[in-house]
Amino acid sequence: MKFFQFKSFFVVYVLLNLQTQYLVVGEPQVPCFFIFGDSLSDNGNNNDLVTRAKANYMPYGIDFPQGPTGRFSNGRNLVDFIGENLGFASSILPFARTKNTQGSESLQGVNYASGAAGIRRETGQAKGMVISLDRQLRNHEYTISKIDRLLGRNESATRTYLQRCLYMVEMGSNDYLNNYFSSPSYTTSLLFSPEEYALALIKQLSSQMKTLYTRGARKVAVFGVGILGCTPYATATYDTQGSPCVDRINDAVQLFNVGLRSLVQDLNANFTDAKYIFVDTYQISSQGPPVSFTPCCQVKLSGEQCDPYGKVCGNRSEAIFWDGVHPTEIAIMALANRSFNAQLPSDTHPFDISQLAQLKLP
Known part of the structure; x- marks a missing residue:
């Protein structure tokens, strides 16, 4: 199973992506950006939670101007x-920083993402408190009430404003690594076959997406979901049976991805005044020869996150994995740029984020 690129190819790949990065000039393409997700997008929502899924300590943020902020990266993350x-x-603020303020920060959007969280409510809770997608949606309702107040309690103006915004939903990884393949903490693998579990996730996400539409x-x-079976944590924890990756994890993830693409098509067919796109994270991250599954930071015994103040690799610009499950800043930039400006027709469907942002809807 392939995952990203070997190092020399990876450097060329990132340089090509740097050339395609959008140049910021003038006003943002959308008035606001709302983010629902997990640790690939979390920028501080887990900091004050009683949970092991947090990244507000060194060496996280070692290459970020503000240092450790709760981003599960050495630097910027996907939504940055x-x-x-x-x-x-500037970065969209986490809900944890906007929920108790009366200012206008929420008009630019809010980041609700929570490390270890998932589509299913119980996902990630073995690590402590996390903010599931259902709860993130409830937090968004609170934000909408604030925006309505800021816009003069004008329901029509609020609805028009929100309809011009960009919404991003990045969920599902933890429903596999921190649920389905995490026994004995969870029993879902005993209750569902991989096919049944993917269908259950898609059914629940469909309902959640419809809730977001009504908002x-x-x-x-x-x-x-990306190639979870190729992360350093997965290859160190599960039997690879001679493969570079844990194929049974990747096969299960692909069942979910196929269903997710179909869900996006259904949403576009059923909600003709809206537009949904699918970003094929698995496709984008699977190109090129196999690489070393070595995390850049010294990881904890659990194999997932960095040891506090542990050692880090010297040349982070050539590393792919930052810890046991999260990409480095430079690796996640490739995914972000190809989701924004697709390099291949298979990267996004039916088009990319830049086109979605500029789309004029009825």
């Missing part, structure tokens, strides 16, 4: 790059 490409001058979302980018 997408926000930059959209033209936002005004009309431009929605939905991210698939």
Whole structure:
């Protein structure tokens, strides 16, 4: 099973992606950006939670100007790059920082993402408190009430404003690594076959996406799940049976991705005043020869996250994995840029985020 690129090819690949990065000039392409997701997008929502899924300590943020912020990266994360490409001058704030303020910060959007969270409510809770997608949607309702107040309690103006925003849903990885393949903490693998579990996730996500639609979302980018079976954590924890990756994890993830693409098609057919796109994270991250599954930071015994103040690799610009499950800043930039400006027709469907952002809907 392939995952990203060997190092020399990877450097060339990233340089090509740097050339395609959107140049920020003038106003953002959309008035606001709302983010629902997990640790690929979390930028501080887990910091004050009683959970092991947090990244507000060194060496996380070692290459980020503000240091450790709760991003599960050595630097910027997925939504930082997408926000930059959209033209936002600063990162979209986490809900944890906006929920108790009365200012206008929420008008630019809010990041609700939570490390270890998933589509299913119980996902990630073995690590402590996490913010499931259902709860993220409830937090969004609270934000909408704030925006309505800021816009003069004008329901029509609020609805029109929200319909011009970009919404991103990046969920599902933890429903596999921190649920289905995490026994004995969870029994879902005993209750569902891989096919049944993928269907159950898609059914629940479909309901959640419809809830988001009723809250005004009309431009929605939905991210698939990447090659989880090739992460350093997976290859160190599960039997690879001689393969470079844990194929049974990747096969299960692909069942979900196929269903997710179909869900996006159904949503586009059923909600003709909205537009949904599917970002094929698996496809984007699977090109090129196999690579070393070595994390850049010294990881904890659990194999997932960095040891506090542990050693880190010297040349992070050539590393792919930052810890046991998360990409480095430079690796995640490739995914962000190809989701924003697709390099191949298979990267996104039916088009990319840049086109979605500029789309004029009825």
